[in-house]
Amino acid sequence: MSRQKILLVDDEPDIxxxxxxxxxxxxFEVFTAPNGRKGLELARAHTPDLILLDVMMPEMDGMETCRELRDDARLKNTIIAFLTARNEDYSQIAGFDAGADDYISKPIKPRVLISRVKALLRRGVPAASEMPKRDLSGIVIDKERYVVYKEGVELSLPKKEFELLALLASQPGRVFTRENILSNVWGNDVIVGDRTIDVHIRKLREKLGDDFFKTIKGVGYKFEP
Amino acid sequence: MSRQKILLVDDEPDIxxxxxxxxxxxxFEVFTAPNGRKGLELARAHTPDLILLDVMMPEMDGMETCRELRDDARLKNTIIAFLTARNEDYSQIAGFDAGADDYISKPIKPRVLISRVKALLRRGVPAASEMPKRDLSGIVIDKERYVVYKEGVELSLPKKEFELLALLASQPGRVFTRENILSNVWGNDVIVGDRTIDVHIRKLREKLGDDFFKTIKGVGYKFEP
DNA sequence: CGCAAGGTTAATTGATTATTAACGCCTGCA
DNA sequence: TGCAGGCGTTAATAATCAATTAACCTTGCG
Structure with missing residues (x-):
């Protein structure tokens, strides 16, 4: 197998x-570009396996670039990871559903970056995605801050609601049985009635929109973007 | 909390x-058994928290064992994960609906296995699923999502219909008697009339196409791709 | 033809979930 | 301390949808 190609886009030459x-x-075979436009060119020319994209860039930022990349059929399956400054305001990111596969916070130690990169290339999926959980739906779940963004708008959900959402969204599409939900959100030894779950689901539907939460009668619930 | 118990059933001593x-x-407190029968005994004796079950075993295979385990009230909630040889033909896996919670491919690195095991015990839900999706001539059955795709189009079937389909499709071509069907989909102690099955079959025919479900008069039904 | 086995349809029953309101229980704060 | 408000839970009721049945129809075959 030939060397794997990585495209690196950032406006800081040092980085x-x-x-x-x-x-x-x-x-790795590395291509670098100082801005989105150049990045796009290089991406089209070399069809890299992985693209590391700084979010904040002059001329054409990461989000914009990402969207354009995703529009190119040949790059549909390329893994794209955003580089974001730590503590960057995720509500900025939340608004855009650009289609990144992972978020990596800067600054990051080279060794750590390398292993993240390798993991991404190996698995094709973000390993332990460091940050906001994208759900291809304008919904971002930030576990660290206990905050959810819906189309860029910050919502702060109560604990149970948040955890229920986080569980369901951890594997979009997967059906979680009531049992699953109880043992994960409430714990194995807590006894609460079945209706409790319904009520929390209802609150989530109220706040995030009905369509995200699907009921499978007799089975459970699932979250769908 | 006392140590968590794991039952390991495989016919290969090395494993x-x-x-x-x-x-x-x-x-972990580990019990091992070389075949399904022994496994069942140990399971009943110790009510482990997790059971790792090899699919292919002489005497009593994983599927069979799993079904019997699930019939034991005290083991209803035990997590059961199948160990399957990589590339095993899932169409062979009737245990599709035998009631497994997760599938783990062998060979697997100990470290990886350990983390899967821990995740299962912690969450009660498989993390990254290797759950088989059955694909037969344009029909894909995804048990995890409780969804069926017909030529790429998503259909969500009600519980009984889904389970009936899953059963029939678990062994395409094989005839299931009404008795078979009743005991698998409805359970041994439920009494329903004869026409009930017909009606569900009819609904499946309606949704998936007549040709897939063949009636063998006086015998039963079979699914054919 | 007449029976046996299934097929069809629509109505009924039954189970499960949705919704709403109410009740404690905390927490923060005057 | 006592009040206000948010949260988690439950109970009661309504709404929804799946499951079942009953009644009737069709087909194949002796």
Whole structure:
């Protein structure tokens, strides 16, 4: 197999050099671009396996670039990871449903980055996605802050509601039985009635929209973008 | 809390020892059995928290064992994970609906297995699912999502219909008697009239196409791709 | 033809979930 | 301390949808 190609897009030359150097040392073929437009060009020219995209860039930012990348059939399946400054306001990101596969916070130690990159390439899916959980639906769940963004609008849900949402959304599409839900959100030894779950589901539907939560009668609930 | 108990059932002594050793080193209380029958005994004796079940075994295979385990009230809630050889033909896996909670492919690195096991015990829900999706001539059955795709189009069937389909499709071509069907989909102690099955079959025919369900008069029904 | 086995349809029953309101229980705060 | 408000829970009721049945129809075959 030929070397795997990585495209690195960031407006800071230092970052490009530093990360690029480390990736190359690991045997990857690295392309770098200082802005979205150039990045797009290179992506189309080389169809990289992975694209690391800084979110904040002049001229054409990460979000915009990502969307355009996703519009290119040949890049549909390319893994795209956003590089974000730590503590960046996720509500900025939440609004855009650009289609990234993972978020990586800067600054990041080269070794850590390398292993994230390798994991992404190996699995095709974000490993332990560091940050906001995208759900291809304008809904972002930030466990760290106990906050949910719906189309960029911040909602702060009560604990149970949040945890229920987080559980369902952890595997969109998967049906969780009431049993599943109880043992995960409430714990194995707590006894609460079945209706309790319904009520919380209802509150979530109220706040996030009915369509996201599907009832499978006699089976359970699932979250669908 | 006392140590969590894990029952490991596999006919290969090497595997038993290897996995068993690793699980014990992690602090679990491990029981091992070389076949389904022994496994069942041990399960009843110790009510483990998790059962790892090899699918292919002489004497009493994983599927069969699983079904029997599920029939035992005290083991109703025990987590059962199947160990399957990679690339095993899932169409062979009638245990599709035998009631397994997760599928784990062998060979698997001990470290990976351990983390899967821990996740299962912690969450009671499989993390990244290797649950088989049955694909037969344009019909895909996804038990995890409780959804069926017909030529890519998503259909969500009611519980009984879904289970009936899953049963028939678990062994395409094989005839299931009405008795078979009743005991698998409805359970041994439920009494329903004869026409009930017909009606469900009819609904399936309506939704998936007449041709898939063949009636063998005086015998039963079968599913044919 | 007449029976046996299934097929069809629509109505009925039954189970499960949705909804709403109410009740404690905390927490924060004057 | 006592009040206000948010949260989690439950109970009661309504609404929804699946499951079942009953009644009748069709088909194949002796």
């Amino acid at each position: 490009l050099e530093m990360i690029g150097f480390n990736l190359e040392r690991e045997g | 038993l020892e290897m996995i068993g050793f690793n699980l014990e080193r992690e602090g």
